[in-house]
Amino acid sequence: MKNTQIVLKNYVNGVLKESDMILNASATINLKLPEGGSNNAVLVKNLYLSCDPYMRTRMTKLEDSYFEAFAPGSPIAGYGVAKVLDSRHPKFKKGDLVWGVTGWEEYSIISPPKILFKIQHTDMPLSYYTGILGMPGMAAYVGFYEICAPKIGECVFVSAAAGAVGQLIGQFAKLSGCYVVGSASTKEKVDLLKNKLGFDEAFNYMEEQDMNEALKRYFPNGIDIYFDNVGGKMLEAVLPNMRTNGRISACGMISQYNNLKLQAEVACNLFLMVTKSLNMQGFMVNDYFHMYPKFMEIIMPLIKQGKICYIEDFAEGLENAPAALVGLFSGKNVGKQLVVVARE
Amino acid sequence: MKNTQIVLKNYVNGVLKESDMILNASATINLKLPEGGSNNAVLVKNLYLSCDPYMRTRMTKLEDSYFEAFAPGSPIAGYGVAKVLDSRHPKFKKGDLVWGVTGWEEYSIISPPKILFKIQHTDMPLSYYTGILGMPGMAAYVGFYEICAPKIGECVFVSAAAGAVGQLIGQFAKLSGCYVVGSASTKEKVDLLKNKLGFDEAFNYMEEQDMNEALKRYFPNGIDIYFDNVGGKMLEAVLPNMRTNGRISACGMISQYNNLKLQAEVACNLFLMVTKSLNMQGFMVNDYFHMYPKFMEIIMPLIKQGKICYIEDFAEGLENAPAALVGLFSGKNVGKQLVVVARE
Structure with a gap:
């Protein structure tokens, strides 16, 4: 299956530009986890990708950085919402909707998932899990x-x-x-x-x-x-x-x-x-994700009662993802900037 | 009585120099508080003056500064140890030893005293009240x-x-x-x-x-x-x-x-x-001077038992005070820098 990706060209110096990222349309992926692979791997179809300012800090190789730098030539990574297509992980099964750290590509093998939550409340817009619920x-x-x-x-x-x-x-x-x-x-x-x-x-x-x-x-x-x-x-x-x-x-x-x-x-x-x-x-x-269930208990009623609202700014398609990410740094986005890779 | 003073010449720009302060040998003072003056005034003879880095910030006129700027032409002020010669303040009487904010001069009228403590433990070196006990x-x-x-x-x-x-x-x-x-x-x-x-x-x-x-x-x-x-x-x-x-x-x-x-x-x-x-x-x-009694209870035994010591750097005489203060900023002092105006 083809698997379009957004790849970091090289480490970035100075102001981030769209051309620092390349759309790679020639990658492919097998939509089944390989036999004998990691016991914790999850294969997902990415639906929504989150554009977050901190991602810029992973595009430069810094000493003592908290964030690991992205690898030039590989797809960049960030928070997103995805659907599980195959899983060897005990906590996730095929068909689950999840949010957490995934790749900027159509499909990702997350192995092992470090930050990945199963979405319990599917009655909310799924995109919210890149923002207010993420x-x-x-x-x-x-x-x-x-x-x-x-x-x-x-x-x-x-x-x-x-x-x-x-x-x-x-x-x-x-x-x-x-x-x-x-x-x-x-x-x-x-x-x-x-x-x-x-x-x-x-x-x-x-x-x-x-x-x-x-x-x-x-x-x-x-x-x-x-x-x-x-x-x-x-x-x-x-x-x-x-x-x-x-x-x-x-x-x-x-x-x-x-x-x-x-x-x-x-x-x-x-x-x-x-x-x-x-x-x-x-x-x-x-450091605070252990509080996520408590947060959900507080935020869900506030949303449902209309006491809190959330503004999102959608970029359609992976091909528009680099511009969306770059736009954060000049304030182009109005509300939460995200990228729609697929709606389901 | 003559009352030698260290006077701020003008607001200071950039690096503090000795010449930013002037020794005024012609001032005089009456060693009795004037009749009909403030009900809270205290007249003191200054013994030890403390050289503290923050004093530099009072030598420049800054907007929104926490510290009030010194007045050019007037003696500068700072922490010191002094002996009460006359008092209209209920908490201080003639003969008391005190520490707190006083003037850089031989004698000061402190009216009203804002930060001034009566020294209870006179068995310690008085100079300590510009440092470890101050x-x-x-x-x-x-x-x-x-x-x-x-x-x-x-x-x-x-x-x-x-x-x-x-x-x-x-x-x-x-x-x-x-x-x-x-x-x-x-x-x-x-x-x-x-x-x-x-x-x-x-x-x-x-x-x-x-x-x-x-x-x-x-x-x-x-x-x-x-x-x-x-x-x-x-x-x-x-x-x-x-x-x-x-x-x-x-x-x-x-x-x-x-x-x-x-x-x-x-x-x-x-x-x-x-x-x-x-x-x-x-x-x-x-903001923490209310804790001073508690601090004294802790620090006094530590000093007496020899568990804590304190290094002082004495400048002798008001005439050497400007150099002592300036010296702080190039690290000339070894330990607490203070000025001896008089020993009793």
């Missing part, structure tokens, strides 16, 4: 509730607020009785944040001359919680606006991923961590 | 025990390890069953750390080509706790050497104080906060 949902839940421990009335700022995680932070903040403001890169997204996602305020950071002043406008009394998805210059602008004893949840730093090897721009006012008694806590969502 | 002692205690919550066997790194705070971190770490390494700027200090203060290891960071490599040498399995007194390039070198879930106590960032207004050099790899799930907690010791 890794970004868990990141929002953990990063906001576990890391920030928000209290009613607190002032919350979230960057990349219309993204996969940010849109949930705003909604969680409102459910927790907080005042929440989000930043995004277009007027369309700002309107979404205010009119559909329930943010108290939102602004287009591309249109602000002075980010520090913009934050002062929306937070005259300062920020209690900053949910940081971007790092860099935005973090630098946030620090002077933090209140004493404020908390920063360091979820991601998308502004840095295209130049992790370089002397990246960064908060040059980190001394404010001291004088404002700030706490910054980084976290990796993989 | 603000730096509290900073070490709070920053290590309250912020880092060290566990037996953990690996601790402290920068500026032979300074007022650093020398205590090493000794606290050993008392807590930790492995501790310190960095300092001369061979003499490194020897002190290893031979007198009980650090497991110490190194001269001025002699290291590659700080990252130096840290790898001393921490092959990584750092659990970094007690940061310097910030900047050292923090940048530490981040890749932190273990997952490591903690950073942000006590001070002396490397940054001479250029807080500039685009200071900083950790350009802050993304490691995310991938290593690190926690960085800044703190201001003033």
